Amino acid sequence: MKVTIGGPLKVAFRPWVEGLENIPAEGPAILASNHLSFSDSFFLPAVLDRKVTFIAKAEYFTTPGVKGRLTAAFFKGVGQLPVDRSGGRGAGEAAIKSGTDVLERGELFGIYPEGTRSPDGRLYRGKPGGLARVALASGAPVIPVAMIDTEKIQPPGKVMPKLMRPGIRIGRPLDFGRYQGMEHDRFVLRALTDEVMYEIMKLSGQEYVDMYATAAKRQIAEAAKAEKEQARKKKELSDRVGRTLSRGVGAWPSASGS
Template identity: 95%
Template sequence: MYGAMKVAIGGPLKLGFRPWVEGLENVPAEGPAILASNHLSFSDSFFLPAVLDRKVTFIAKAEYFTSPGVKGKLTAAFFKGVGQLPVDRSGGRGAGEAAIKSGIEVLERGELFGIYPEGTRSPDGRLYRGKPGGLARVALATGAPVLPVAMIDTEKIQPPGKVMPKLMRPGIRIGEPLDFTRYQGMEQDRFVLRALTDEVMYEIMKLSGQEYVDIYATAAKRQITEAAKAAKAAEKAEAAEKAEDGQKERTGS
């Protein structure tokens, strides 16, 4: 099913958008490896597999696989076909453990596992702090090499609010593999997890050219949402004040 779906989706993606790629020679022809990528767009999980000869498995929200109706079944078939694994991410720590377990299983089969260390899409195109729990623990548990990956301009293809994608050439840079076997057996050391994650994020930053922000993307999204709410409230208050002033002028009070 994966092969058929790759042809059905990957072919048109490559033909229509003509993504350019650097560093394909860094992806091993066989054996396990972790592709740790920045995350700019929903389409990242499609463009990266489209340019690789090997199957790469990402984690996807369980809702994509369990939605009811014909549309839900088609969506589930699509995500299964492109190599996505369903993980229920609503359960906090338990969800994280499930994602780690799934990643380890993929690598133990000698396959490629894709992960976004930021944990969510960048809200503004900048690169955010990597979460140490997933990437680092999977890497240390398996000894698999980590390949830093930079997706470039994918966020410009279909910005929020746009229905039709813009035909343009996104880019993909794949860095040289990073070996963290020196840290094996230290999965419970939070300083090691942090150091490993930061090293990978630094390599992604060099590949992508993004501005790095040392906070989590989830926190940045909250800040942006709160700022937007504050701006809207200020606008509303200003409009109400102008209306009140206008009323006073009309009544002469």
Template identity: 90%
Template sequence: MKFSIGGSLKLAFRPWVEGLENIPAEGPAILASNHLSFSDSFFLPAVLDRKVTFIAKAEYFTSPGVKGRLTAAFFKGVGQLPVDRSGARGAGEAAIKSGIEVLERGELFGIYPEGTRSPDGRLYRGKPGGLARVALATGAPVIPVAMIDTEKIQPPGKVVPKLMRPGIRIGKPLDFSRYQGMDGDRFILRSVTDEVMYEIMKLSGQEYVDIYATAAKRQIADAEKAAKEAAKEAAKEAAKDAAKAQSGPSGA
């Protein structure tokens, strides 16, 4: 099913790819990518000859009805692995465990170090709890990946994608085996994550923001809420002024 879905995506969107030679023909490796769109997890596997497994919300696999079964089949077909994300800490541990298991089978494991999609197309600080821990626990090489223009194909909230060519740049593998077994050292985890994010930044050409994407999303949501409240207050004041202007001549 992966090949039929991948073939359809390549035929419809014609993604361009640089650096395919950096993907090993066999053996475990971690593909660490920026995250611009919901479709990232589909385009990257579509251009690879090998299966790559990403983590996905368990809800995608358990929704009821015909639509739910079709969604589950689609996600399984493109190599998504369900993880229960109902508890933040439990979800993180489950994702790490799943990633280690994928790599121990000698397969490719895909991960988004930012932890969530970029809210504005910029590259945000990587979270050290997932990528670095999996890399140091397994000794698998980390391959930086940059998705290009996928946010233009399917912006947040848009269901129907726009037909245009996305790009994928794949960097050279990074070897962190010298730190293997040191996944309990938070300074090492931070250093490994930052090195990977720097390589992704070079590949993608994105502006880097040294805060987490989740914090940026909260800031954006708070700013939008404040703007709406300010607009409401301004509308109320304008209505009051209009009412005074209308009542003025009759009261004179």
């Protein structure tokens, strides 16, 4: 499936890559990437010789019907791992367990520290609960990755991609052996995550925002809702004034009858 999908992707989009030499030929490693587009999980594996396993929403694998089965087969084929993320802390533990299992098999595990796609192309604060805990539990090196321009190819909500060249920059592996045994220290988890996000920022050239992307999405949604409500009230006022003026004009005496 990787050959089937990866080949056409490389031919159609011709992604450029820097730093391929930083991917180990064998052994476990964590690829920590920024997240600009749904297609990130396809472009990164397409340019690598080794399989990369990402975590995906369980809904992609459980949707009924023919379309649901095809979607599930596609995601399994490109190395997506189903995890139910609706259960709060339990979901987080399941994701960490899935990641460490992949690494224990000596494979590559891909993760997006921001936790969700960037709503505006900027780089947001990394969540320490996933990346840092998997890194410390496994002892695997963390390789920072920057996806470039993938949000322009397939913005959120768009089905048909635009043909253009995305880029991928792969940084040098980061060793966090100095933190072994400290996976329950929240300050260590925060420091490790911030160090990785800083490396991703240098690779991507993105503006960094010191807040979570989920919070930014809420703010954007609330602002859009407020703007829509303001526009509705403005239209109501305009319509009301129009009706008042119309009634007033109809009540005025005509020039011939004065």
